[in-house]
Structures are given as C-alpha cells and as structure tokens.
Amino acid sequence: MISYLFGILSIKGKFEYFKMFLVLLSSLPNIDKRIKSIFQTIESVEDIVNIIIGGGAASLEKRASYSLEWLEQNGRCLDHIYSRLSDIPSAGRGAFSRRFIKKGEVVITSPLLAFQKSQLEEFYDKNNKIVPPPDFESRQVILNYCFSHPKSSLALFPLTHAMLINHASVRKGSNRHPNAKIRWATDHTETQKS
Template sequence: DISHVRSLTNTHSNLIGGLGSLTNYHPGLVNVKRRDDGPWFKPLLDSTKDPGAGAITDFENAVTYAAKSIVAGSEFFISYGDNWLKARSEYDSLPTSESYRLVDKMISYLFGILSIKGKFEYFKMFLVLLSSLPNIDKRIKSIFQTIESVEDIVNIIIGGGAASLEKRASYSLEWLEQNGRCLDHIYSHLSDMPSAGRGAFSRRFIKKGEVVITSPLMAFQKSHLEEFYDKNNKIVPPPEFESRQVLLNYCYSHPKSSVALFPLTHAILINHASVRKGSNRHPNAKIRWANDHTETQHLLHSSLELVKERKAARPFLEFIAIRDIEPDEEVLIDYGEAWEN
C-alpha cells in the first residue's frame, strides 16, 4: 500500500491518506509498520508554470508493509505508540503494549506453577489476587477480565498472547464476501491531464452502475483547515502566502456547511473532468452516499451536534461508474461548477 502524504502548508505535520490511513491501532495486535525511508518529496508540477502547483501534495511513497505473516481476513493494526494512549485520559483503562507484555509473562509464570493442579479455579483465584494488588494498574486489570476459561489461557500461551483473545481482529472470507467492500478496483498513477498530478486508474473492467470504490470520510471543521498556527499551536494572523492547508483540496463539502469531509481511501486520487470550460474530458463516475450503510444513513439524519459528539463516526461515500470503464482508464468525477469557478 503506497499512501500519499497530505502536506500541510502551515505546520510540519502530515496526514497520510490512501489505504494506509484505514489501519487502526491495537497495542497488542500490531502486524503492519510504516517504512522509515518515506515519504519522499518529489515535486510533480513547476510552481512557476503550472496553475495546479500548491493544490496537490508533492510527497509520496509512505509505504505500509506487513511486519509479520498475516492470515487472510485479519485486520491491519499499526502502532501509534504507548504515549498516544497515555496522553488521552479517556483511554486510561485501555492496555498498552507494555501492559500486554507484563500480562503474558504473568500468565506464563502462573501456568508453569499451577499446571500440575490442572484446575482453572486456582488460576482464576490467582488472577483475582493479582488484580487486588495496589501496584496493578487499570490497564492490566482490564486484560485479566477478558480471561474467562481454560481455552483462553491456552490461547494466551500458544496463540500469541493475551491480545489474541480479541475475537473481532479477524473475519472469515465468507463474512467479508457478504459484508466487506472492495478497495482495489483503482490504483495510483500519474495523470495525463495538465496540472492534475496523480490520478486513480481502473485496475479492471468496471460496468456502468457498479461501485468503483467506497470510502469512509473523516470530518474536519473548515475553519481548522484555514487558520494559521504558530510553533506553540496557537492561532495567529495568516502570513502573506497561502495559509489554507493542502488537505482542504482533497475534502468534500457544501458551501453552507462548516464541515469538510476527507476520504480515507484511494478515492482522494480521483480527479475532476467536465466539458464546461471547453475540455473534451467527460466524467465516467459520480459520487453518492452509501445507501446500504446503516451508520451513514443515521448520520445524514442527525444534528450537527450529535455528529460532533460521535468522534469515531464515519459516513461512507460511494463512487459509481456512470458508463463502462476500461482497464487502466483514469477514473474521473465532476467536482462541480463552483469548484471550476
């Protein structure tokens, strides 16, 4: 997965888009990592000639790779670092990677001592005693509470540690066929349109009416993408140069809305086409809300206040082929007349 870094014009922070942005954090189930040799700064456009320069990112090659063998149907997890959890009070009872390592050692020691007895009751009793010790924190106690049977203990010993008790870390291929959404119909390549940078190209033949790609959306306040911050993260008057963040160019929004929606898949690569300005490039896809996604439909009928409260809420957007799309053809949508003007 080669994701494209969205450079921000007013800080040194970056947001990695593409399929890599879908990887969640689980400190005990990390199976992918980001390569240290990327992203690369590779200017695509000449800022003295190309009108699109500055509207697209010049960073690429943020690679996500498998850190271990991954069974088909497993979810990808990456490490944000234990400090990410420790810095958020709302997650003070969630285990860190160190918590899992300590529990795995405790279980191994207990197993060696109590295996001759062969009774789970003894094992459970020791776990209760350990939980009552004053120096055992809430993170470790929360792991102890997941151990409910002899099978759980065996899974910890031979199946990859206490984190392996997480039942929702993988799904059967049958379940994915019924409930999953295909994300590899398109791939990244340089567009042949002037000043367009990279584009999304069809990996295979896509029939009219089929879903090209589905993308969950991350919500931002527009004002946060238009303000300028100093080194202390305080809002200051914008400088003479453009202060709006590059990220804003990849978001969808309504002119009267205060919210900007950022796609979390390769859908961010889909470029614009229309014949309104004399171009001969027609769009071959369109966007719509995911009609069969329950959370999306719920959010569309919710108040803005409720949407803000649900920080993890992700509405889904679908990109639909409006005609047959051939393999290796660039996928294009109409951004709208307001965007062109």
C-alpha cells in the same frame, strides 16, 4: 493529496511538516479510532511512497490484521483502481481502473473524515496543546481533496484512493467530462439505523 504534499515536502526537504499535517488530521474531533490508526502507521517518507504506490495505508507492512469474518462483514474490495500519474497535465497522481466499470457501478467506497473548515485554523498536538497551523498552501491542499461546497462550513475528506479521482475522462472526445458521480451508501447498517 498525499502524493502532492509528498512532492512539495520532498522538494523542500521538510517531512516534519507532513508529520504535522498527519497530527493535524488525527487531532480533529470525532475521528473514529480505526481512521486515526491510519495516520499513526505513517512514520517515514518510505511509508508515504508505499501508500501512494501500493494502494493506500493497507499497503504498509505494519497494517493491522483482521479476521476473515470481520472482513466479510465490514470490508470492501478496493483492488479495481490504482494510482499513477494523471493524464491531466499538472494534476499529479490520479485513480485509474484496472477493468471496465459499468455505468452506475460503484468505483470505490471510502470512509470520510468530516470536519469544519474553521478547524484548519487551530491545531492540537498529541498533548492537546495548540500548535501553529501549517502555511496557507498546505491548508488549501487539504481542502482541494475534500468534498465540500463553497457556501458550506463542512468538509469531507476521503480516506482511500477516492481522493485521487480527478473527475475527468477522455471518453467523450477531446473535452474532459466527469465519468463518475458521488453518491451516499445505502447499504451500511450503522448509517441506516432509524
């Protein structure tokens, strides 16, 4: 999504709209402070390029430092996939594996930003004042990179390269078929408490 928006905004020369988009995402209610900090580290077009090419917000020089103990307890290795132009025409960038991933193995983990689709109609700035929503195309792009169902009001936005997975493969011949499936984590202690 970032790569698609970056392409549109760089053509139009309107980086300020992208900043509004980031403010929009960070203003959605119930956002974890660690996730909100990702949006706050982006200050320039160069930061966006570093995120796209470098493998996510962690590629920014301004990234936060965590202890080895914290990383061992909370971290997940994400270096086995990378971003490049998709093999699918007009699909923008996609996620690609650096090495073979067996059937059933985890391709990538990602925290998800959950929000109601109706929240794309009203946005707030840092001072909690209502600001005009982005144009329809920008709102649709956000939804295109979310996991959702047409009959559901809930949208889940991945905050890693999971957003770049185009859900297709040439592995089964000329037809393109999904080569991965989405599943909920079962090992995260915070989500497994009864």
